[in-house]
Amino acid sequence: MERLPGNAERNRVHAGVILSLILLPGCMPDEAxxxxxxxxxxxxxxxxxxxxxxxxxxxxxAAKGYAWDDRALLLDALARAELSxxxxxxxxxxxxxxxxxxKHGQFEESLGHTARVIDLLGAQGERLQQAVVMTYGGRCYGxxxxxxxxxxxxxxxxxxxxxELDDAKLRALxxxxxxxxxxxxxxxxxxxxAEQGLxxxxxxxxWNAVLCSSxxxxxxxxxxxxxxxxxxxxxxxxxxxxxxxxxxxxxxxSVHGVALTKIVLAQLHLAVGDTAQALSAAEMALExxxxxxxxxxxxxxxxxxxxxxxxxxxRAEADAAFxxxxxxxxxxxxxxxxxxxLLAYGRxxxxxxxxxxxxxxxxxxxxxxxxxxxxxxxxxxxxxxAG
Numbered sequence: 001m002e003r004l005p006g007n008a009e010r011n012r013v014h015a016g017v018i019l020s021l022i023l024l025p026g027c028m029p030d031e032a033x034x035x036x037x038x039x040x041x042x043x044x045x046x047x048x049x050x051x052x053x054x055x056x057x058x059x060x061x062a063a064k065g066y067a068w069d070d071r072a073l074l075l076d077a078l079a080r081a082e083l084s085x086x087x088x089x090x091x092x093x094x095x096x097x098x099x100x101x102x103k104h105g106q107f108e109e110s111l112g113h114t115a116r117v118i119d120l121l122g123a124q125g126e127r128l129q130q131a132v133v134m135t136y137g138g139r140c141y142g143x144x145x146x147x148x149x150x151x152x153x154x155x156x157x158x159x160x161x162x163x164e165l166d167d168a169k170l171r172a173l174x175x176x177x178x179x180x181x182x183x184x185x186x187x188x189x190x191x192x193x194a195e196q197g198l199x200x201x202x203x204x205x206x207w208n209a210v211l212c213s214s215x216x217x218x219x220x221x222x223x224x225x226x227x228x229x230x231x232x233x234x235x236x237x238x239x240x241x242x243x244x245x246x247x248x249x250x251x252x253x254s255v256h257g258v259a260l261t262k263i264v265l266a267q268l269h270l271a272v273g274d275t276a277q278a279l280s281a282a283e284m285a286l287e288x289x290x291x292x293x294x295x296x297x298x299x300x301x302x303x304x305x306x307x308x309x310x311x312x313x314x315r316a317e318a319d320a321a322f323x324x325x326x327x328x329x330x331x332x333x334x335x336x337x338x339x340x341x342l343l344a345y346g347r348x349x350x351x352x353x354x355x356x357x358x359x360x361x362x363x364x365x366x367x368x369x370x371x372x373x374x375x376x377x378x379x380x381x382x383x384x385x386a387g
Contacts, residue, residue, distance in 0.1 A: 011047035015056045018044050022063050037067075054080060055089045062096040069293070074100050091120040098137055103256070105295030105332025107145035114138055128170070131161035135173045136208075143180040144296060146335030146371040151180040172201040175213035182216045183336040185368075185375020190220035202240075211241050211257035215264045222264075227271045234265060259289045259297040266304045270311060278308045296337055299329035303341045310348050322348060336376075339367035343380050358384065 001017065004010045018040045021027050028034045041064045048057040058080035065073030074097045081093035098113035114137035121130035135158040142151030155177040162170030175197025181189040194217035201209040214237040221230040243258060262285035269278035282304045289297035302325035309318035322345040329338040346360030365380040 008051045008053075011044070011051055012053070012056065014040075015044040015048055015053075015060060019059055019063055022067060028067070038064075055084045055086045058084055058089050059092055062093045066096040066100060069100070069103075071100060087120050087124055091117050091124075094120070095133060095137070098141070102137070102141045102144070104293060105144075105334060107141045108333040111138070111141045111145055111147065111150075114141055127161055128165055128167060131158040131165070131167075131170050132173070134158040134161075135170075135176055139176060140179065143183050144334050144336065146183070146367070146373075148180045148184050148336075148371050148373060152177070155180065168200065168204050169206060172197065172204050172206040172209050175201050175209050178213050178216040178220070182219060183371070183376075184373050185377070185379065187220040187223045187375065190216055191224070194220070207241055208254050208257055211237055212254075212260060215257070215260040218264045219267065222267055222271050227268060230264075230268050230271075234261070234268065237261060255288075255292045255294060256297065259285060259292070259294055262288060263297065263300055263304060266301075266308070270304070270308055273311075275308055275312050278304070278311075282308060295328060295332040296334050299325050299332070299334070299337055299341065302328060303344055306348065307344060318348060335367050335371060336373065339364045339371075339373070339376065339380075342367070343376070343383065347383055
């Protein structure tokens with residue numbers, strides 16, 4: 001590319017190459033590669049601006065903003081995309097911004113942007129990409145926001161598209177339907193959909209689906225009192241999934257998936273009574289979640305710390321950890337995770353102050369009822385009855 005003469009056609013091809021490369025896992029495995037990519041992005045943006053190619057400029061800004069986790073760049077890209085009157089460019093900018101919001105726990109807001117992307121892609125007849133966004137955006141952010149029925153509706157639409165389009169990727173992504181079932185507390189459904197979908201995900205190496213679904217499946221097995229099955233699923237993931245890269249764009253899997261594996265590993269150690277290993281895994285999870293500013297994962301990890309310290313008999317540290325989990329989760333838009341911490345903290349405090357302790361569990365129950373999280377409703381109800 002660098003040996004070609006500088007003109008509008010060369011600039012267009014250069015921008016297309018960069019926009020394709022930045023989507024590939026492992027494209028920026030180290031700081032040197034990140035620096036090269038940044039220089040290419042900036043040069044391509046300058047060229048697109050000079051050539052008057054507003055659509056390409058918007059795409060480049062959106063790609064840079066997402067890769068470097070820069071909200072200002074993403075909003076600039078979105079504004080430029082709106083002015084371009086190009087629905088494909090607008091869908092790309094909306095999707096990138098929605099992903100950014102989702103990464104930082106703003107799931108309700110992200111869901112609105114994702115719904116617009118789905119409508120734009122549908123109007124353009126882009127059914128495959130639309131279905132992918134339904135599961136990675138609609139299903140994911142709907143589940144984490146606590147809109148569980150909406151999340152499952154998106155998952156079903158993507159499921160149907162996979163059959164109609166005869167697409168292997170969409171079939172692999174069916175395993176991701178485990179997430180809304182996990183937040184519903186329907187552990188048998190989590191096992192069913194994950195065990196059915198994971199073989200295809202493993203077959204085509206759809207690593208995000210493999211990793212996240214393995215995590216949710218392991219969580220379900222722990223809830224069902226089957227730690228050996230949970231360990232079996234996690235052992236394969238740790239052994240065969242390519243964890244690589246030092247940044248989000250350099251990883252073969254999402255940062256969320258990597259953080260979740262560390263969280264469920266802590267849960268597994270705790271379930272079998274190895275509190276020292278549970279504490280170590282939780283420390284790794286928190287360090288990673290803080291590095292990438294993952295609000296949901298930080299909140300979940302502090303809750304795990306609370307449960308580990310509780311098992312160790314360290315009530316002061318446990319109380320502080322549960323409080324920190326509530327603080328973090330109160331700042332983002334994830335009702336399921338907030339409700340789980342309220343329930344765990346209420347159980348921990350039982351006997352300290354009957355009115356306050358019961359109030360925490362009642363708040364959790366109210367949230368579970370709003371979400372129609374049937375399994376968690378039963379669990380919170382049982383805790384109240386036992387109180």
